[in-house]
Amino acid sequence: MLKLSNISKTFNPGTVNEKKALTNVNLSLESGDFVTVLGSNGAGKSTLFNAIAGSFPVDDGTIRLDGVNITNQPDYKRSKYIGRLFQDPLKGTAPHMTIEENLALAYMRASASHSPFSMISAKERREFREKLSQLELGLEDRMQSQVGLLSGGQRQALTLLMATLVTPKLLLLDEHTAALDPATAQKVLNLTQKIVAENHITCLMITHNIPSALQLGNRTIMMKDGTIVREIAGQERKNMTTENLLKLFHSQGVENDRILFSADLPQT
Template sequence: MLELQNVSKTFNPGTVNEKLALDHVNLHLEPGDFATIVGSNGAGKSTLFNAIAGEFIADAGHITLDGQDITFLPDYRRSKQVGRMFQDPLRGTAPHMTIEENLALAYLRASHRTSAFSRISRADRQLFAEKLSALGLGLEDRMKQPVGLLSGGQRQALTLLMATLVTPKLLLLDEHTAALDPATADKVLELTKKIVAENHITCLMITHNMRDALTLGNRTLMMDHGRIVLDIAGEERAHTTVDGLLQRFAENVGHALDNDRILLSTETQ
């Protein structure tokens, strides 16, 4: 499904601010894989997502999605195949447009109906209402309201729906619950698991919560200095504890994980 071969990226090369962000990254995801990613700040997690989404062209390597080489494909063309959510609830929606208008934009873009004559039909609106109803937030009764009136959790749930309204080949979740209060984060996470499972979506999710990293999906990846340093799945993952994961990380890279948010999350579990 997704294949990264020796993908590298250096920002500001040849300057005092030179930064090797991705260092010959190799990754293979099978259809339906749900992999969580953890690592310290600057480990390359979001940069990896940016490379896959096409926000920049990698300096070296190849990226293949569902058999298609997308290494040099522009980001706007990749967005028809790749859904993405960010940590900030404000990034995924247009606040001055209504819920229905936001859904319409996402639907028209992802379904390739982008001609000047594309229109949303009554059947499309019914589909929107049904999908909103499935979220269990009452948004199906507020379709004509501006998105800016929604809470952060409601906006993230709406963004999740927009990203999956037309099932993407790949879904990228960049700490999409981190800015929410715990109760709301849990609800959005449950919606995420439900939508991903029902639609068999291949998914990569960045998280700072070590428990989630080991229990969500079927694979756990750890990154450090632009490299994937640990990739566990199956029985090995099922028998790995949070402390064991931290220990293996330290053994593989030669130093302990130094992300305060991650370490705090292990203490509160």
């Protein structure tokens, strides 16, 4: 499904600020895989996502999605089939446009058949309404409200809906609940789980929360210094506890205060 072969990326090559962000990363995802990504700050998790989404060209290696080589495709073309959520809930929606208009923009990914001069149809409105009601946030009655008036959690839930409104081949979640309060974060996480399972979406999720890294998905990878240092899947993952994963972290030399903190937190 997604196949990364020998992906490398160096920022500011040849200068004192040279930073090898990714070094020969290989990753293969099967259809329906839900992979959680762990790693300390600067391990290359977000750079990996940026490489997959096409935010910058990679120096080396190939990226294939469903057998198609997308290594040199610009980001806006890839976003036709790659959905993405960022940590910042403000990044995924247009604040001065209504909920309905934001959804219509997200819907355009699949509606190439629609004329660019057509407007939001009554049928689409009904569809948006129905999808919004699944979020159980009451947004279906506020479709004419400006998105800027919503809370961070509501905006992130809306962004999640927008990213999956047209089922993407791949969904990239970059700590998408980290900026939300614990209760809202849990709600968005549950929604994520539900939407991903219902639509059988292949998914990569960066998190610093060890319990949710183990609880969600079927595979976990650990990154350090721009490479994938460890993968946990199958039986080993089923038997893995938070403490053992932390020990594994130390044995790999991955240190991260945020991970240590999140491991102590009770699951909300």
